[in-house]
Amino acid sequence: MTTATLSRFTETILRRVRHEAPGDALSHQRDDYTQAGEPGSSAAPDGAEGSQAAGSTPHAASGHDATTGTRIITIECQRYNPDEDSQPHYRTYQIPFTHDMSVLDGLQYIKDHLDGSLTFRWSCRMAVCGSCGVMVNDLPVLGCSTFLRDYYPNGLKIAPLSHFPVVRDLAVDQSDFLAKLERIKPWIIPSRPQTPAEGPNRQTPAQMDQYYQFSQCINCLLCYAACPQYGLNPEFTGPSVLALLQRYNADSRDHGKAERMTIVNAESGVWGCTLVGECSAVCPKGVDPARAINLNKINSTQDYFLRFLMPRSGKRETA
Ligand code: SF4
Ligand code: FES
Structure with missing residues (x-):
């Protein structure tokens, strides 16, 4: 993109946000950044249409600049500041977007240009860190790999991940998940202490296949937001923690399966799952995760019957 094109693109975006005639936008750029630096402002800034109760449908948006490919889309975003608000509410923003802009880019646009107090998590912007999970039109997605173009022209409604307490706006409290994750000991437990001098523990490709897909989890919590059982019973260990439990139990280098089976067998373990599969x-x-849970239902059943055959901590009794 040439400098001239970039300049025209920026000017068009600013003009669209303020509904101004061509040529007016750049003279107001300073005010724009001043607004973005006023966290907690209750007044609706340019581009923000105001608050409304949760549960309504996003407005249709229009406007297309054939020169830059810029269009305007309406985002309803849930806001909640526990210091000021008695309950969450929605605020509506109209933002300019191009074909390559993600939902996360849209949130960043709001924060940079319309309301600097908007709070949300992100880091890698490439579906690796797992930070940017949000509900878009009631479905859990990664903001950085979901694109605004797919919601045009109807617009989109963004809310924090379901089933988690909200800290502020789109940021949720992950403490429950992190405590459960720690409980499964998500690391390789060796059969005996080893030193680096002993060299690596080699694996065949077939051994690696046993756990590899479960090791791809990025702890984004979308599966918890989609799980109706976790919504009904927060004690349920939940999908990704059980998938990660399987990741270590299925690793040929690990010897911690017996310890982890107490979590699998518990009332809050795999039997809390009703096979919804979301x-x-x-x-x-x-x-x-649904496969990991089903595999561990088999393990749990075997464990149950083995306890009758080998009642002393899994060791067969000898005469
Ligand atoms: S298993 Fe759950 S937490 Fe892990 S990557 Fe998938 S959706 Fe995210
Ligand atoms: S920002 Fe890292 S996964 Fe989206």
């Missing part, structure tokens, strides 16, 4: 449907990394 966890696997929404996973952006192709992990299949």
Whole structure:
């Protein structure tokens, strides 16, 4: 893109946001950044249409600049500041977007140009870190790999991930997930202490296949937001923690399976799953938590019957 094209593109975007005639936009650029630096402002800034109750449908948006490929889309975004708001509410923004802009880019546009107090998480912008999960039109997605173009012209409604307490706006409290993750000991537990001098523990491709897909989890929590069982019973260990449990139990280098089976067998373990399968449907990394849970239902059943045959901690009794 040449400098002239970039300049024309920027000017068009600013003009669209303010509904100004050509040539007016750049003279107001300074005010724009001043607004973005006023966190907590209750007034609706340029481009923000104001608050409305949760549950309504996003407005249709129009406007297309054939020169730059810029269009205007309406984003309804859930806002909640626990210091000021008694409950969450929606605020509506109209933003300019191009074909390559993600939902995360849209949120960043709002933060940079319309309301600097908007709070959301992100880091890698490439579906690796798992930070940017949000609900878009009631489905859990990664903001950085979901594109605004797919919601044009109807617009989109963005909310924090379901089933988690909201800290502020789109940021949720992940404490419950992190505590459960720690409990499964998500690391390789060796059969005996080893030193680096002993060299690596080699694996065949077939051994690696046993756990590889489960190791692709990025802890984005989309599967928890999609899981109705976790919504009904927060004690349920949940999809990705059970998938990661399987990742280590299935690793030929690991010897921690017996320890982890107490979590699998518990009331909050795999039997809390009712096979809805939405966890696997929404996973952006192709992990299949539903399969991990089913495999561990088999393990749990075997464990149950083995306890009758070998009642002393899994050791067969000898005469
Ligand atoms: S299993 Fe998939 S959806 Fe669930 S946390 Fe891991 S990557 Fe995200
Ligand atoms: S920003 Fe890292 S996964 Fe989206």
